[in-house]
Amino acid sequence: MKYFKKLLTSAALLAMSSLTVQADEFRLGLITPPPHIWTKAAEAFGAELAEASDGAHSLSVFPARQLGNEAEMLQQLQTGALDMAFMTVAEVSNRAPELGAFYAPYLANDIGHAGRILRSDSAKSMLEPLPGQVGVVGLGYGMAGLRQIVSRGDVSSAADLAGKKLRITPFAPILDFYNAVGAAPTPMPLPSVYDALANGQVDAIDMDAELIWVLKYYDHADTIVQSDHMMFPMVGLVSAKVWAGMSEDDRAMISDLMTKHVDSTIDSYVAKEAGWLEQIAGTGKTYTKVDASFFGNAIDEWNAIWSQKTSSLDALRATAADTE
Structure with a gap:
C-alpha cells in the first residue's frame, strides 16, 4: 500500500494537465x-480486466514488435501514445541504471x-x-528463463568465445559481461536471430531455454552451454501520463490485475524451464553444463564495473542470500 501511494504521487507530478476523460480501450505492446509466455499473460490480463470492469475497459495486445522495438515503445509510454507494456527490465535499465543490478552474474x-x-x-x-x-509506472516483475549460450562451433571454455560474434540483447550489463569474456557482443533484435545464426552472421547467441527450444535456435548450433549465468526479468509498465488520468478505482484494479498476470510468468518459467533444457x-x-568458474575473471570484471554504476548491487545480493 505504501508503494502504491508513492506511485499515485509520482505519476501525478508528471501529468502535463488534469485529464478528465478516461480511455475505455488500452493498448499494450510487447x-x-x-x-x-509473456504474450499469453498479457492476453489473460486483458480478459480479466474486461471482466472485472464489466466491459468498461478493454485491452488490445500488440505482440511481436508490432508497435516498434522496446526503445520505441518506451518512448511511446513516456508521451502517453502507448498505455502499457510488458517489457524487459534490460530496456528499462538503459534509462534507469540501478536496475542493471538484476543482471549480476550468478545472482540467482x-x-x-x-x-x-x-x-x-x-x-x-x-x-x-x-x-x-x-515516465512510467512499474507495477510488478515477471521473467524469462536464465541465460544460456548457443554456439555454431565447439565451446569447451570461455576462451572459445574470444572474438566470436555473439548475439546479445542491446543493454549495458550484458554488453559489459561479454566484453569481459572477450567475445564480440553483437546487439540484434529477436526476429533476426534465427537467420543470423543460420548464415553465420553471428557465431553464438545468448538466449533463454524457452526460445532456444520453441524457436529452434539449436538447428544451426553445434554446442549448447547451459550456464544459467544471468536472470532475465520483465516488468509490467503503465505510462505515467495515462496513470495520472485514471481514477483511483481504476488504478487499484489495473495494479492488482497486471501485477497478478506479470507475476504468473515466474511460476510458468519455474515449472517449465527444466523440461525445455531436457x-x-x-x-x-x-x-555442456557449466558453473561460474567457466567464465574465469569475467565475473569479477563485471562486478568491478557495476559496483560503480549502481548502488543497488549490495542490497540485491543480500536479498539473494536471504532468499536462497
Missing part, C-alpha cells in the same frame, strides 16, 4: 511472439531462486523511482 542460484529475488521487497522498491526517472539436451548437439 516484443515477444504470440505463443510466448537457479530459476526458482530468481523468482524469489524478483518477489522480494527490495526488488519491488527499485520500481519506485521509475515515474520520475523514466528437450534441448536431447537434440543430439553437444550439451
Whole structure:
C-alpha cells in the first residue's frame, strides 16, 4: 500500500494537465511472439480486466514488435501514445541504471531462486523511482528463463568465445559481461536471430531455454552451454501520463490485475524451464553444463564495473542470500 501511494504521487507530478476523460480501450505492446509466455499473460490480463470492469475497459495486445522495438515503445509510454507494456527490465535499465543490478552474474542460484529475488521487497522498491526517472509506472516483475549460450562451433571454455560474434540483447550489463569474456557482443533484435545464426552472421547467441527450444535456435548450433549465468526479468509498465488520468478505482484494479498476470510468468518459467533444457539436451548437439568458474575473471570484471554504476548491487545480493 505504501508503494502504491508513492506511485499515485509520482505519476501525478508528471501529468502535463488534469485529464478528465478516461480511455475505455488500452493498448499494450510487447516484443515477444504470440505463443510466448509473456504474450499469453498479457492476453489473460486483458480478459480479466474486461471482466472485472464489466466491459468498461478493454485491452488490445500488440505482440511481436508490432508497435516498434522496446526503445520505441518506451518512448511511446513516456508521451502517453502507448498505455502499457510488458517489457524487459534490460530496456528499462538503459534509462534507469540501478536496475542493471538484476543482471549480476550468478545472482540467482537457479530459476526458482530468481523468482524469489524478483518477489522480494527490495526488488519491488527499485520500481519506485521509475515515474520520475523514466515516465512510467512499474507495477510488478515477471521473467524469462536464465541465460544460456548457443554456439555454431565447439565451446569447451570461455576462451572459445574470444572474438566470436555473439548475439546479445542491446543493454549495458550484458554488453559489459561479454566484453569481459572477450567475445564480440553483437546487439540484434529477436526476429533476426534465427537467420543470423543460420548464415553465420553471428557465431553464438545468448538466449533463454524457452526460445532456444520453441524457436529452434539449436538447428544451426553445434554446442549448447547451459550456464544459467544471468536472470532475465520483465516488468509490467503503465505510462505515467495515462496513470495520472485514471481514477483511483481504476488504478487499484489495473495494479492488482497486471501485477497478478506479470507475476504468473515466474511460476510458468519455474515449472517449465527444466523440461525445455531436457528437450534441448536431447537434440543430439553437444550439451555442456557449466558453473561460474567457466567464465574465469569475467565475473569479477563485471562486478568491478557495476559496483560503480549502481548502488543497488549490495542490497540485491543480500536479498539473494536471504532468499536462497
